[in-house]
Amino acid sequence: MSLISDSEMTGRATPDQLPLYYNISQTLLDDNIENGLGGKIAIYFREQTITYDQLSLEVNKLGNLLKTEFGVIPEARVGLLLPDCPEFVSGFLAVIKIGAVAVPLSTMLSPSDYAYLLNDTRAAVLIADKAFLDLLLSLKESLEYLKCVLVVNDDDADSDAWPDGLGNGYRVLRYREGIEFQSTLLQAANTNRNDAAFWGYTSGSTGRPKGTIHLQHDMYYAAFYLNPHFYDISSGDILYSASKLSFSYGLGNSLWIPFFSGASVVLESRRSTPDVVVSNIRRYKPTKVFAVPTIYKAIYAYLAVRGQMVEECRSVRRYYSAGEVLSKNLYDKWLKLTGREILTVLGSTEALQGYIGASAGIGHPGCLGRIIPGYEAKIVDEQGHEVKPEEKGVLMIRGDSIASGYWNRHQESKSAFRGEWLYTGDVVYRTADGIFWYVGRSDEMFKIAGLWVSPTEIEEVLAAHPLIRECAVICCDGNDDLLSMIAYAVCEDNAAVDARTEQSVQDFLKTRLPSYKCPRKMIFISALPRSSTGKVQRFKLKELYKAA
Numbered sequence: 001m002s003l004i005s006d007s008e009m010t011g012r013a014t015p016d017q018l019p020l021y022y023n024i025s026q027t028l029l030d031d032n033i034e035n036g037l038g039g040k041i042a043i044y045f046r047e048q049t050i051t052y053d054q055l056s057l058e059v060n061k062l063g064n065l066l067k068t069e070f071g072v073i074p075e076a077r078v079g080l081l082l083p084d085c086p087e088f089v090s091g092f093l094a095v096i097k098i099g100a101v102a103v104p105l106s107t108m109l110s111p112s113d114y115a116y117l118l119n120d121t122r123a124a125v126l127i128a129d130k131a132f133l134d135l136l137l138s139l140k141e142s143l144e145y146l147k148c149v150l151v152v153n154d155d156d157a158d159s160d161a162w163p164d165g166l167g168n169g170y171r172v173l174r175y176r177e178g179i180e181f182q183s184t185l186l187q188a189a190n191t192n193r194n195d196a197a198f199w200g201y202t203s204g205s206t207g208r209p210k211g212t213i214h215l216q217h218d219m220y221y222a223a224f225y226l227n228p229h230f231y232d233i234s235s236g237d238i239l240y241s242a243s244k245l246s247f248s249y250g251l252g253n254s255l256w257i258p259f260f261s262g263a264s265v266v267l268e269s270r271r272s273t274p275d276v277v278v279s280n281i282r283r284y285k286p287t288k289v290f291a292v293p294t295i296y297k298a299i300y301a302y303l304a305v306r307g308q309m310v311e312e313c314r315s316v317r318r319y320y321s322a323g324e325v326l327s328k329n330l331y332d333k334w335l336k337l338t339g340r341e342i343l344t345v346l347g348s349t350e351a352l353q354g355y356i357g358a359s360a361g362i363g364h365p366g367c368l369g370r371i372i373p374g375y376e377a378k379i380v381d382e383q384g385h386e387v388k389p390e391e392k393g394v395l396m397i398r399g400d401s402i403a404s405g406y407w408n409r410h411q412e413s414k415s416a417f418r419g420e421w422l423y424t425g426d427v428v429y430r431t432a433d434g435i436f437w438y439v440g441r442s443d444e445m446f447k448i449a450g451l452w453v454s455p456t457e458i459e460e461v462l463a464a465h466p467l468i469r470e471c472a473v474i475c476c477d478g479n480d481d482l483l484s485m486i487a488y489a490v491c492e493d494n495a496a497v498d499a500r501t502e503q504s505v506q507d508f509l510k511t512r513l514p515s516y517k518c519p520r521k522m523i524f525i526s527a528l529p530r531s532s533t534g535k536v537q538r539f540k541l542k543e544l545y546k547a548a
Helices: 006-010 024-037 052-068 086-097 111-121 130-139 161-165 175-179 218-231 248-260 274-284 293-303 307-313 328-338 410-416 455-463 499-510 538-547
Strands: 041-045 048-051 077-081 101-104 125-129 148-152 171-174 196-201 211-215 238-241 264-267 288-291 318-321 342-347 354-357 376-380 393-398 421-430 436-441 446-448 451-453 468-477 483-491 521-524
Touching: 024 052, 024 086, 024 218, 024 248, 041 052, 041 086, 048 052, 052 086, 052 175, 077 086, 077 111, 086 101, 086 196, 086 248, 086 264, 111 130, 125 130, 130 148, 148 175, 171 175, 211 218, 218 248, 218 354, 238 248, 238 274, 248 264, 248 288, 274 288, 274 293, 274 307, 288 293, 293 307, 293 318, 293 328, 307 328, 328 342, 328 455, 376 421, 410 421, 436 455, 451 455, 455 468, 455 483, 455 499, 468 538, 483 499, 483 538, 499 521
Parallel strands: 041 264, 077 101, 077 125, 101 196, 125 148, 148 171, 238 264, 238 288, 288 318, 318 342, 483 521
Antiparallel strands: 041 048, 196 211, 342 354, 376 393, 393 421, 421 436, 446 451, 468 483
């Protein structure tokens, strides 16, 4: 039996065959049109359908506007402060096509976060939804570099007051008015394959977000291996991601991964609440759906009492999860309810997308899966030496989609990017047959009685208690100068709790965990602090505990 090469599987040049001068927009747009997919729907959004031809024309008009009206030059950063919408996609691709650097920003941050990020990027131009104009006005004295704002979703012809209302420092232009008379012809910039294409900011689950610098070839590399070896996406697929475009997981799911294969995407600007996600599945009938475990858990509770909707959710061929650990308990419940597995992928903003995935039928629910071709993995101890199978250590990854470094974070870059290898900070172990299992984060694990403890392990046991909806475990200094393990928990339906509730949970843990792994204290709260990507912010729980 002859072996089929990756190039033959994808019908494309291998990543190392890309020319020195290359622009990723050519692959994501121009190639689809040249391959006869110009009339195919690229984007479903509300009542709109946008073909690849239509998207390409808008990208060209916007690129010309940015160059001629706003003076955007190659390597300049352009911010994107938008919900998931067609203008986000056209903005991202237009910025990259003219050789500038696209910088997606979350729509779920605080004013101080936006001031920090806009100054950190030094972006002079921002493409923003109208909903953020008041915020930008309030920050104008704090923003050192922002000069121009291109406003999306301002279709009210009578709203002439807001440009003057922004006052000093900003030039403001409506998106639709700006692109209306621009040329539809635009030659892609003659960028080097190693030029920066976009920055992806980390989620900030451990502090200030860091800007990871991704190059023109990174998206090609990741899609070249992920599509045939894990996602198996073709031009006939419709993808829907509950995770948003402003995060690396959503950006891949809703933009460069599907467009690499000429597929279609569903965009949703509203929050990914269970009713919104399920209604979009019913309406657009996507073949593949992407979310994080927190969202799947909420959808499960929503579906459990809605029989007809469950049947419609079974029409989805594949569900995928990333961003945090998918527990075996949730995996099993989802499979029983919908008849569909949730396939886990482990990745990071630094690596662009996934590098370990649990393929369908792998037989180990709750595990991470196997290394995806195109990437290499090793597990190292505290001294940097590789460990043996079944031994725990920190995961390191090698692959050419890994970012070139963090923007203006010299020490953090040296710590994370070690030659060709990315030090992920994820503690894992690998079985003899090549299956990876997640243990926790190296910066979150701690020692109790001289033994290493993973919060993730304890949280999975806690989450199986019928009263617990979600939980997080931290370790802090106690009054006796010893480390104390504290469990924060949210009850189902925020039910009232008392001493009997805590005792019930403690008794539950004692029957399932050794005594040193049982938290010393249980604290019930109404909600866990989370980053904009949905990750639990343990550092905020530590601050809360110390302030009590």
